[in-house]
Amino acid sequence: MIALGIDASADGVCATLAREEPVRGRDLGQVWRDATARFGPAAGAVLSAPAGGLPGERRSLLRAARQADIDVFRLISAPAAAALEHAGRTGAQGTFAVLDLRRTAFDCSLVSVDAERVEVLAAVGFADLGADAVDQAIVDVLAADCGATQRDHSTLRLHARRAREALADAFDAAIQVRLPSGAVLDRRLTRHEAAHYADQVRRRWMAACRRAIAEAESHPAWLDAVLVLDHAPMLRRVVRRAFTRPAVVMGPDARAAGAARYASILVGEVAGPLVLERSTHGLCLEARDQTRTPILPAGVPLPASVPCHPQRGDRLVHLDWRGKSVAVEALEPDVRSLFLDADGVVQARP
Amino acid sequence: MAGEQAGAGRCWQCEAPLEHADALCATCGVVQPVDPTLDPFARLGFPRGLVLTGLDIRARRLERLLRLHPDRFVAHSQAARQHALAHAVALNDAARRLFDPVERIQVLFGLLGLPTEPPDPSPAARALLSEFEEAIEELAGVDAHGERGGLAREIGARFQRGYDALAAVVAAEPLDEAAARRLLGEVAGFRALLLRLEAMDTTPDRLGRRRT
Secondary structure (H helix, E strand, O other), X not given: OEEEEEEEEOOEEEEEOOOOOOEXXXXXXXXXXXXXXXXXOEEEEEEEEOOOXXXXXXXXXXXXXXXXXXXXXXXXXXXXXXXXXHHHHHOOOEEEEEEEEOOOOEEEEEEEEOOOEEEXXXXXXXXXXXXXXXXXXXXXXXXXXXXXXXXXXXXXXXXXXXXXXXXXXXXXXXXXXXXXOOOEEEEEEEHHHHXXXXXXXXXXXXXXXXXXXXXXXXXXXXXXXXXXXOOHHHHHHXXXXXXXXXXXXXXXXXXXXXXHHHHHHHOOOOOOOEEEOEOOOEEEEEOOOOOEEEEEOOOOEOOEEEEOOOOOOOEEEEEOOOOOXXXXXXXXXXXXXXXXXXXXXXXXXX | OOOOOOOOEEOOOOOOEEOOOOOEOOOXXXXXXXXXXXXXXXXXXXXXXXXXXXXXXXXXXXXXXXXXXXXXXXXXXXXXXXXXXXXXXXXXXXHHHHHOHHHHHHHHHHHHOOOOOOOOOOHHHHHHHHHHHHHHHHHOOOOOHHHHHHHHHHHHHHHXXXXXXXXXXXXXXXXXXXXXXXXXXXXXXXXXXXXXXXXXXXXXXOOOOOOO
């Protein structure tokens, strides 16, 4: 019996079998069909997803897997999968910091690995501040300069990225473009400006790294390795400042490879550790008058269950590590408990 | 492992007798239903008392969770997986409730038949708490990490003294209910102050870490 590992996020879908070349695509169902055609019929899969993604993302991913007839053994966070892959490949054990930078999201997780368990100690990040954030900051400035409208943003993003890439070899780059709305942009972007925007984003990533270390009650000197999954050049300075050591660059396929490794552990093909996860968002009830009642803090070991007694009109608010609301859900008044399953999905139960 | 599954019964799958009230059947290895009557102390195999540390609780939770985690039972039936999930939830919830020292006291009070709501502190304790409250107010909005740390240590030491005294009262026979209730009020007061201080701490400590 074989089982696949699949990493899925806004960046795309990547499926693999342990120690095989991955299959990539945009559609989960198509990738599953291609992967089973290449590797043979699979009993199921372990999915990996960003640690700090929006609460609805995991639910949508599981729904998409159901629609594609995939038997999902477990949905684990990408940093846990990467730590498992690193430990499996190198035999290393200890506490790792895993930096998972995607196009639209960034997470820093501290993961403890030994022969019996891969335990996520803390996971902190931004669901809206990924590798594209620097380009977005440049787009915002360019849009303000030329009075661009919302429909011009994709064109601006393309030119911002080209200019940023051109700055690797030049001190400034010219941006001359007529936008779909008719506005004309003619300006030069200097390396100094681009560095300023990149620094603003990096500072926020560093804050997340420091917070993750604090939440895990750890210290940069106590870590055994810093693993970077993707966009390594963008994170070089973050790693140096927050962890004062070089990183181990694993590559984007490490997430799916780790999920595949866990899948082979779950079906009994090989022996290995269990993945123990934590919730990445806090939960609170918000009444009609905006008053909030905390229900559960972030970082609770999964699975978990907590009593909840909403009044009519109360809403369930998901809070990130800064206490900022990232998602809001309606709750029926007959709900008596909230159940956080082992996949990290919140279910309201009567 | 005693304490995970109360009462001798029979395995729901192979009907072998469960002699030692284990969560796993010794004959077929299948996970048994959760006993909802177990209190958090019994669930984690601790005697009822307050002589517990966070490390003990973490280690015991991990030890039991690794045996009963639902991922161990992927190849088993749906019912077995549901039982494993219920065990994992029960273990995590028990550990979470015992990990917080004030909730740990309240759980124990509930089991001893005492009121679990912290009473108002005694006049002497109230005066001390107000003094600390004023000191905290003075530090609000000020970048005074060192002073807050000093205050937190002082309050933490008083909290610990109260907790240790309460642990001794609860362990003694017969139980001095009045003293236990009084100490719960004090301990809960100090704990609330510590949480307030922690929430205020926005300055980086010597490791460059920011709390909020």
